[in-house]
Amino acid sequence: MTVLDTRALNRATLARQLLLDRADMPVLDAVAHLCGLQAQEPQEPFVGLWSRLRAFDPAALSDLLTGRRVVRTHLMRRTVHLLTAEDVLAWRARHDPMLLQRVLGVYRRELDGVDLDELAEAGRAVLADGEPRSMSELARAVAERWPEPGTRALGEVLVAALVPMVQLPPRGLWRTKAGVRNAMVSSWLGRDVDQASSDGSDPVGQALVRRYLAAFGPAASADLRAWCGVAGLPAAVAAMREELVSFRDERGRELLDLPGAPLPDADIPAPVRFLPAFDNAILGYHDRGRIIDDVHRGLSVAGERVVLVDGRVAAKWTVVDGTVVVTPLRELARADRTAIADQGQELASFLSDKDSDRVEIVSR
Known part of the structure; x- marks a missing residue:
């Protein structure tokens, strides 16, 4: 099996992340290719795209946000990401167990005894009028029924786990400071998120593997999980074995990849690049x-x-x-x-x- 040293992996990562050569690519296509950009700091994705795209116009990203083609939401690793609307609709349900597990990892004691299904239904009822709300406003609206957990725990579990939500503009627009106002994905995008397959297959998991490898590969299964935080993807990988290729790194780990994906020569020069805070070119790996x-x-x-x-x-x-x-x-x-x-x-x-x-x- 071919061994890829650290420099070879570095050049592959730069190429897949559009950091070896700036790309002539529409902003929407770049956000999709990168599987989203981490965005808890609202202005950072603009620098991330400036470093990756030729003649990047920040107004183009702002227009995608106001036009509802790109959204800000909690997803990978329970962090705020900027993603295409299509990816949020397709991927959100596959991330639900992870999102809930991570919120409960912080607030399990506060939420002990709360019927989370009832809480989710109450949250949807509050948001049904279509008016965006801050996390604290949403929490206060249901706190009379569940006074014990406190508004922080109620707000976090509703916004980040129980009800698919997006953060509305002007939050995240170029050179704009604005607080977080949340709305349901179904209200903002006009339809509910796609539901998980009921036949035991995992087409969304397999799609995540393919998309991750296209933007981050070659990579180990541990890297894939570190990127998205989702458990259960080894089964998706196993079902895809025949369509994937394998390498080894210098530590002997198996690295998975898509056949024919870019593997630049390790000696190709790499230009200086400025990366924003929390850039996934770094955070998207365990190693x-x-x-x-x-x-x-x-x-x-x-x-x-x-x-x-x-x-x-x-x-x-x-x-x-x-x-x-x-x-x-x-x-x-x-x-x-x-x-x-x-x-x-x-x-x-x-x-x-x-x-x-x-x-x-x-x-x-």
Whole structure:
């Protein structure tokens, strides 16, 4: 079996994530290809798409949100993601057990004795008038019937697990600050989410495997689960064995992939790329060693924005008074600093609508 070393996996990841070459792709197609973008920080997906698409216009993403073709919702790993409406409708029911399990992992004691089916029905009744509500407003509306759990537990389990919901614009629009207002998926998108198969097959699970490998492969089963948080996908993988190909990594783990999927030469140059907070190019794996050193792994869950140099995390970045400030994590060659400065200036112009190109690289 072919062994793929870390550098080969890195180049495959960059290619699948549209980070090796910026893509000429409509924004909706990019969101679909990437299986969504993590979006609990509402402005971060704009940077993620700017780093991946040529001539990215942030207004195009805002228009998709207001046009209900892209939505913000809790899904993979119970985190807020920006996904196509089609994917939310198709995937949500397959994620329901995981979403509930993760909420109960935090609030099981508070929700002990609550009939969750009755709570879900009460939540739907509150939202049936079509008016969007904040999580606290929704929780207060049902708290008279269930006073013991507290509004935080009631709100979390309703919004993130029991009732499929989306966060409505203006939340998530370009350069817009707005609180979270929730509506039922069925109200916002005009139909209910697709129901799970009743014949014992798992077509949605198999679709998740294919889509994940197209955007993140080659990858191990543990990586797949780390990305979506869904249990039970080994059965879907087993049913697909004949259509998948296998590799090994340097640790001997089996890596699954789609036949004919991009596997660039490991020596192909990788350009500098600025990634937003919580980018799935890093978080989409259990073993993140293909793109970030173990010593820096904590950055990926701490909300730090990072810079890729030669395909690997080599610096952090932030914006201070309109200046993109880059803090290296290791010594950088002069050519790398120049490339970071060039990309940083482009990013500063994008973030400031062309009226600034200020970038500062902190000395080590």
